[in-house]
Amino acid sequence: MTIVDSLNGDTVENIKGLLRELVQIPAPAGHEGRVRQAIQEIITPHVDSIKVDALGNLIARKGRKAADGRHILLSAHMDEIGVIATHIDANGFVRFTSVGALFLRYLPGGHVRFLDGARGLVGVNIEPGQTKFPSMEQMFLDVGASNRQDCPVQVGDLAVFDRPMLEIGNRVVGKSLDNRTGVAVLIEVIRSLGESPHTFTFVFSVQEELSRQGAMTAAFASDAEMAIAVDVTTSGDTPQAARMAVSLGGGPAIKVRDQGMIADARIVRWMADSAEQAGIPHQYEVLELGTTDAQMIQVAREGIPSGCLSIPLRYLHSPAEMVDLNDLAQTYALLTRLLTGKAAF
Amino acid sequence: MATDPTMLNLNEYLTAMLSLPGIPGNEAPVRDMLARVWSPFVDEVSSSRLGSLHAIKHGGGAEPRRRVMVTAHMDGVGMMVTEIIDGFIRFTDVGSLDARVLPGQEVTVHGRRDVPGVIVDPGERLLPADLDGRAAPMRYLFIDTGLTPDALTAAVQVGDPISYALQPLALDGDWLLGHTLDNRASLAAISICLEQLRDVPHDWDVWCVATVQEETTHAGAMTSAYTIQPDMAIVLDVTYGRTGENHDPSTFPLGEGPTLGIGPNIHPVLHQRFKRLAGDLEIPYQIEVLPGNSLTDAHALQVVAGGIPCMVIGIPLLNMHTPVEVAAVKDIQQTGYLVARWIEALGKNIVEPLLAEEPA
Numbered sequence: 001m002t003i004v005d006s007l008n009g010d011t012v013e014n015i016k017g018l019l020r021e022l023v024q025i026p027a028p029a030g031h032e033g034r035v036r037q038a039i040q041e042i043i044t045p046h047v048d049s050i051k052v053d054a055l056g057n058l059i060a061r062k063g064r065k066a067a068d069g070r071h072i073l074l075s076a077h078m079d080e081i082g083v084i085a086t087h088i089d090a091n092g093f094v095r096f097t098s099v100g101a102l103f104l105r106y107l108p109g110g111h112v113r114f115l116d117g118a119r120g121l122v123g124v125n126i127e128p129g130q131t132k133f134p135s136m137e138q139m140f141l142d143v144g145a146s147n148r149q150d151c152p153v154q155v156g157d158l159a160v161f162d163r164p165m166l167e168i169g170n171r172v173v174g175k176s177l178d179n180r181t182g183v184a185v186l187i188e189v190i191r192s193l194g195e196s197p198h199t200f201t202f203v204f205s206v207q208e209e210l211s212r213q214g215a216m217t218a219a220f221a222s223d224a225e226m227a228i229a230v231d232v233t234t235s236g237d238t239p240q241a242a243r244m245a246v247s248l249g250g251g252p253a254i255k256v257r258d259q260g261m262i263a264d265a266r267i268v269r270w271m272a273d274s275a276e277q278a279g280i281p282h283q284y285e286v287l288e289l290g291t292t293d294a295q296m297i298q299v300a301r302e303g304i305p306s307g308c309l310s311i312p313l314r315y316l317h318s319p320a321e322m323v324d325l326n327d328l329a330q331t332y333a334l335l336t337r338l339l340t341g342k343a344a345f
Numbered sequence: 346m347a348t349d350p351t352m353l354n355l356n357e358y359l360t361a362m363l364s365l366p367g368i369p370g371n372e373a374p375v376r377d378m379l380a381r382v383w384s385p386f387v388d389e390v391s392s393s394r395l396g397s398l399h400a401i402k403h404g405g406g407a408e409p410r411r412r413v414m415v416t417a418h419m420d421g422v423g424m425m426v427t428e429i430i431d432g433f434i435r436f437t438d439v440g441s442l443d444a445r446v447l448p449g450q451e452v453t454v455h456g457r458r459d460v461p462g463v464i465v466d467p468g469e470r471l472l473p474a475d476l477d478g479r480a481a482p483m484r485y486l487f488i489d490t491g492l493t494p495d496a497l498t499a500a501v502q503v504g505d506p507i508s509y510a511l512q513p514l515a516l517d518g519d520w521l522l523g524h525t526l527d528n529r530a531s532l533a534a535i536s537i538c539l540e541q542l543r544d545v546p547h548d549w550d551v552w553c554v555a556t557v558q559e560e561t562t563h564a565g566a567m568t569s570a571y572t573i574q575p576d577m578a579i580v581l582d583v584t585y586g587r588t589g590e591n592h593d594p595s596t597f598p599l600g601e602g603p604t605l606g607i608g609p610n611i612h613p614v615l616h617q618r619f620k621r622l623a624g625d626l627e628i629p630y631q632i633e634v635l636p637g638n639s640l641t642d643a644h645a646l647q648v649v650a651g652g653i654p655c656m657v658i659g660i661p662l663l664n665m666h667t668p669v670e671v672a673a674v675k676d677i678q679q680t681g682y683l684v685a686r687w688i689e690a691l692g693k694n695i696v697e698p699l700l701a702e703e704p705a
Contacts, residue, residue, distance in 0.1 A: 302393065303568030303571075
């Protein structure tokens with residue numbers, strides 16, 4: 001934890017400030033425009049060029065490659081999971097399905113907010129004697145309407161979880177911390193980046209929560225020589241948790257493997273060596289369920305050796321995801337060190 | 346190794362290769378060996394960005410020359426450390442393993458140094474009662490290295506690769522046993538093919554590719570194919586061998602020749618031509634129906650860039666993904682021989698009209 005003390009004391013506050021702003025912006029997969037605009041406004045003064053590609057990725061370039069430099073692509077997805085209206089019944093109740101991997105157990109009683117501002121809550125019907133957890137077909141959104149005509153929601157409208165961000169001690173709780181934490185850390189890295197021998201492509205990607213379509217196309221369009229995704233990972237430190245050796249507060253998790261990819265061994269070593277040299281606490285991640293933008297970047301065109309720096313997070317894909325501010329600061333510190341030092345190869 | 350670097354002693358060579366680790370993402374030991382073995386037979390050797398080995402033998406045809414990609418994956422299934430608890434290692438599989446065959450197996454944990462260990466089933470008394478005597482799933486198994494907790498955490502960390510440690514064994518009947526015959530058997534076949542092609546003129550450029558990460562994502566095949574943009578790809582992989590009692594039509598007896606795949610991952614005209622060539626040369630072959638995903642690199646490779654016509658050739662293998670995989674040396678030799686004759690014929694009279702022909 002020493003690194004946090006030696007950082008510019010504003011780093012944690014800066015990241016927290018970014019989170020407060022970004023978490024409140026609804027951006028379900030495929031509809032990332034509003035969060036993209038916010039990110040674009042913040043980083044434009046700090047990069048050499050910036051554009052939005054055909055799928056909606058925000059792509060910024062910075063730096064000029066020195067003789068021993070590399071072209072490094074960094075990707076943080078800006079979309080979040082959500083729901084989409086599939087049917088409005090005669091009484092104005094909205095049936096829905098998921099956009100991204102929703103866990104049913106987190107839905108009943110939750111509040112949602114549609115892109116146009118309409119609000120609602122998740123109601124549920126339970127059969128008499130039912131002991132099984134209700135299915136999505138038994139759930140509906142109550143948006144305050146009493147018939148189809150008055151319903152402010154149409155089929156195809158998208159909504160996200162609606163929850164204010166909460167600070168508990170050194171931890172932050174909120175919706176869409178997957179992956180606004182990664183976005184906030186990457187923004188702070190970009191804003192404060194010093195001299196570097198490398199040139200960078202920063203991608204704030206779309207549709208990671210679906211099939212990582214944004215990363216796939218952004219990587220295809222780049223000629224990067226290596227890549228790092230900045231995302232979150234689940235932890236195994238809650239009671240009766242599935243076995244996983246990642247804890248909140250243990251520092252950034254260096255991905256070795258997840259369900260969709262094996263991180264490039266050279267990049268894993270680079271991350272680990274850099275963290276050790278700087279005394280940055282870190283952990284190793286072997287994730288058996290889930291993957292990140294790096295999965296698609298790795299196999300773009302001729303292949304882009306890729307790794308991932310993961311922020312440990314509890315209660316993934318719930319309206320109350322939790323991260324530790326120290327982990328965000330340490331991820332920032334390690335990422336900054338990686339981007340300003342000698343590259344993996 | 347044979348003393349003459351351009352002459353292969355197949356058994357010796359395969360035995361050496363089967364003793365090397367190479368789980369997906371950690372293929373360097375195999376890649377280094379293949380680069381040494383293939384170099385004398387080819388004009389150029391290089392690595393892809395993800396670590397696949399490319400060995401190029403130029404053809405004699407007029408520029409721009411057509412390219413044939415002959416590919417076999419060099420990774421093999423293995424395991425990875427997920428957790429270290431009180432001096433024991435918990436692990437998961439990389440590629441798919443059957444947990445039933447794991448207890449009692451010797452393994453090597455590739456940590457800061459190579460650490461020998463054995464996979465242990467904690468015993469029925471310590472397993473959940475609802476398993477009711479059935480084999481313990483992988484999450485209950487652990488690896489005992491004999492090290493103290495402190496010594497273990499000093500040598501091993503989460504994410505370290507683990508490979509089978511069983512040594513290869515030559516069985517009677519010219520059968521070979523070893524833990525990564527999937528797919529080192531096919532790499533040996535490519536080596537034989539290259540040996541066969543020495544001093545043999547051929548029109549097309551031959552790109553022999555040993556791919557990485559087939560067992561997980563096909564990452565090596567799809568990226569190398571993008572680099573090479575071949576006119577045709579021949580994917581060599583193992584297929585299910587037939588055991589005595591089993592007459593499932595998706596299994597194939599050992600020693601009766603390679604299988605010629607047919608299915609949506611395979612260009613039907615390539616299949617027909619291979620069958621005709623094998624018949625002409627009196628090379629025994631078996632027909633393997635591969636409906637849907639062939640579970641080989643061809644599945645990913647077929648749709649790279651503008652699409653690549655693929656052929657899949659299988660070498661029958663017993664006990665796939667276990668430490669005791671078994672293949673017949675004769676099948677390996679015949680596979681290499683068939684692919685060499687195919688390459689020799691490319692652009693002469695057998696295959697030239699092929700690429701103009703429309704798939705059925």
